[in-house]
Amino acid sequence: MNDLKNIVLGVTGSIAAHKAIDLASLLTKFNCGVNVILSADAEEFVKPLPFETLTRRPVVRSLYDRGEAPVLHINIADEADMLLIAPATANTIAKLAYGLADDPLSCTALALKSETPVLIAPAMNGKMWNHPATRSNVSILSNRGVEFIGPDEGMLSCGYEGIGRIWPVEGISERALQVLNCL
Numbered sequence: 001m002n003d004l005k006n007i008v009l010g011v012t013g014s015i016a017a018h019k020a021i022d023l024a025s026l027l028t029k030f031n032c033g034v035n036v037i038l039s040a041d042a043e044e045f046v047k048p049l050p051f052e053t054l055t056r057r058p059v060v061r062s063l064y065d066r067g068e069a070p071v072l073h074i075n076i077a078d079e080a081d082m083l084l085i086a087p088a089t090a091n092t093i094a095k096l097a098y099g100l101a102d103d104p105l106s107c108t109a110l111a112l113k114s115e116t117p118v119l120i121a122p123a124m125n126g127k128m129w130n131h132p133a134t135r136s137n138v139s140i141l142s143n144r145g146v147e148f149i150g151p152d153e154g155m156l157s158c159g160y161e162g163i164g165r166i167w168p169v170e171g172i173s174e175r176a177l178q179v180l181n182c183l
């Protein structure tokens with residue numbers, strides 16, 4: 001069996017946040033330790049309990065959460081083999097593009113080792129995805145080596161049809177495990 005890989009799973013405030021529970025479950029079946037970071041807005045959609053039960057690790061919800069390490073987000077970034085954000089909102093994508101650091105997820109993203117892969121599975125309304133601001137933020141991150149998985153097309157929860165659905169979680173987990181050489 002491969003060595004345990006540490007995946008930081010960032011979950012942000014999208015209606016698709018509940019799908020991250022299945023994603024966390026899939027990843028833990030492949031000898032991956034999963035550290036979940038929930039944005040404050042994600043907690044409007046999902047609670048820490050299912051993630052903590054599935055990953056057997058505490059969920060990070062605040063910059064002021066304390067683990068064993070004096071500064072938790074630095075420790076999580078140091079130990080990460082991958083940062084996977086799924087679902088990723090337009091807001092979080094913009095924050096990462098511009099290097100904002102005002103919550104545990106954005107601070108962890110900035111503190112990663114340069115070689116740590118970052119995968120982003122966006123989910124949002126198609127107009128938000130196609131807006132020039134988001135297009136530009138995606139291109140900034142892509143040029144920096146960030147890999148985008150999706151979004152998919154189909155019926156959106158906001159009632160529109162088109163691009164913006166989160167990529168199927170099986171596909172997200174498969175790609176993450178491929179990048180980590182776990183398959």
Ligand SMILES: Cc1cc2nc3c(=O)[nH]c(=O)nc-3n(C[C@H](O)[C@H](O)[C@H](O)COP(=O)(O)O)c2cc1C
Nearest residue numbers: 012013014015039041042089090091092123124125
């Ligand atoms: C019901 C509802 C659904 C939302 N779904 C999305 C979404 O799928 N994608 C997105 O980019 N923003 C969505 N938003 C807006 C985000 O929650 C908002 O931009 C928030 O600030 C994101 O913060 P975060 O990136 O820190 O999680 C939604 C808001 C509401 C009220």
